[in-house]
Amino acid sequence: MAFINLQNVTYKYPLTKTPVLQNINLQINEGEFVAVIGPNGAGKSTLCYTLAGFVPHFFKGEISGTVEVAGMESSKSTLDEWVLNVGLAFQNPFNQISGAKYTVFEEIAFGLENTGVPRDEMKTRVEEALKLTDISNLADRSPYSLSGGQQQRVALTSILVMQPKLLVLDEPTSQMDPIGTREVFGVIRKMAEDGMTVVMVEHKVEWIANFADRVIALKDGQILLEGKPSEVLTSDVLAENGFGISRYTSTAREAKKQGLWKKENLPVTLDEAVEGFSNW
Amino acid sequence: MHERLSFYIKRNSVIHHLNPLTKLTLVLALILIAFTSPWYWTPHLLVLIAIIPLSFLGKVAPEFFKTALRLILPAAGFLFLMQAFFQPVGETVIFKFYFLDMTQESLMFAFRNATRVIVMVSAFTFLLLTTHPSELMSDLTRRGLPGQFAYVIISTLQILPQMQAKAQTIISAQRSRGLDTESSFIRRMGSLTPLIGPLVFGSLAEVEERAIAIEARGFTSKKVKTSLHEIPDPSSDKLIRWVLIILVIISIALKLWLS
């Protein structure tokens, strides 16, 4: 059975009239790196909260259908059990700082303290996690003194250190500069190769194409398209529905009309674009 | 950007190595003795022979005196003047200011009360300077203080400077929209709404996100919590605490017996 299994999931927040997720069916295998794209209001964050257990356990509201992750079923589990298997990091890094810790090192240890990890193991795991995301140099700084991009790395590290089976990320690189973004995508890719399952909401199409195994395009609470990055991200449907697309794709689409792009498939990444246009 | 958000100063001193609970007991004992001791000069003596030497022992004397000058003395001075003038006790008028009388008795009374307040505030300042807040909380949690309670206290300590920084940004944003915050008092009162609105709304949204963030890190996990820092509690610490408790009991007993 799939590692993540959503069957006919429909969900409505307590104070809204229309459902935010409508009849979602989704299966994801262990170790897959799945990117979720979509315009604002598509239900991306709600999908993240559902996978992470906060819908419905934290937000309440009405949910129907079944949500299964790592052998747990949402309706039969509590949130504190759920978070032991599923890690969540989201966009605003400032609000993810616990506020109870005075250094980055302590901040990252916070989750391990809560879940009763012995002290020696805790120290080793924090040190390894700091190395992994390349922020060892920030270990003694106050989390509040960091820039937005650095705080996002701390938020991500605070979750990675807990070694969840499923990592749910909602725009984790929005405040990072391009080089920082690429590094973080590399780290996440490596985690997936080591067996962690990753679901990540992201606007940066070029990096999704370079790193993700599968893309889910969400619109108005429904799955519009699903498949390999090279297929989904070049689909005509995306541009027509307010999705962000790579400049390589849009330019090649125009070039194709003018007879300057000869290949059947459109490019998403720089390498694909270089290959296609050099043959011209 | 604030790099240092708590009062805590990391130094290597005897005081820093004490168990946080011992330091908390010390502070509470100083305050209780200052308030209950039947001898008039006890609070003054405590400042001179206990709190000031302790700040040297803890290697935080410069910071201690700086805080005292800026915060504690002005507040205590104000309290002293209020009580000296408005306390309706005593006959021996030694100073007259229009309709206000200051008697020798009210002066003595005010002096002691102001010193008691100095003991209270400076003892806590001493505690904050020499004790890592999260260590104090971890230690208290380990001894049975509910984790949620500890979290509320410690996060409030950190979030206040953050609120201040945020208020500053909001003021900048509104000044950029032509809001005059530099002129008359009346205009400034009128300009409060544009400042408070974003602060309150923003904070509500933040509270929800922060709750999710700490929950995602197992905050309400039913597992027995561990702590990153080892907080030693040798028998010398236990002994100090017992001595302090006995001193407090003696002070209270003397007060009851003598009155």
Add this chain to the structure above:
Amino acid sequence: MKIQIDNLRFTYPTGLEALRGISLTIEAGEQVAIVGQNGAGKTTLVRHFNGLLQPTVGSVLIGDWDTKKYPVAKLASRVGYVFQNPDEQLFSKDVGTEIRFGPRNLGYSKEKIDGLVKRALALTELSDKTETNPYDLSPTWRKMVALASVIAMDTPIVIFDEPTTGQDAPSITRIAHVIAELRREGKTVITITHDIDFCAENFERVIALSEGQVLLDGAAIDVFGQDEILAQTYVEPPQLTRLGKRLGLKETVRNQEEFLNALKR
């Protein structure tokens, strides 16, 4: 209205020297993007343009006004500033009132304010939302309200701090449209951005900052051609510029049109 910055240095009270000798002139009606890694001093620089920060050394002139001699509330009539996070700015019970706030502070007549608010609403596609409470809108639309509330002040200079962060494709298109309209009206637009493709499509002049100094300053096309220098401040050239370079095109290209034209030659 011209902006003249002469040997500007700025040190924060913490001792951090954020700007280390910047001299720039921005002519009336220019469209300027400021790029550079986190901590390069971008926000610190633009906060000098409306007096929120005062130079430690050097001077900033907005037209004939020295920012040291005018309060922020007065400079607001010349420089509009859209903050990065709309939630730090919005407070009114409805969108209409929110947008009136700025022009009212500047003391314009009622007729002028009505006209400016109407235009700002139309530009940001908010005309059907005037009665809505800004906090009932999604973050994307709140950003539009923040934009509209500054545009309505009708200042000759408008500054945007990271306008596209967290915005989806339709919203980015709307922001680009607003900038194009401001350009048509002859206003100076200064934008801080990490989104280099957005920068390539909407700005003629690019200033790259690094560690409080100007690393590169010039026509976008010349700046993007210097990818090795840009890398020093963690900026990569736009996607199509990189593609053109990999394909060995002779000239530097910025956007689709330039790329396809170069390819045909």
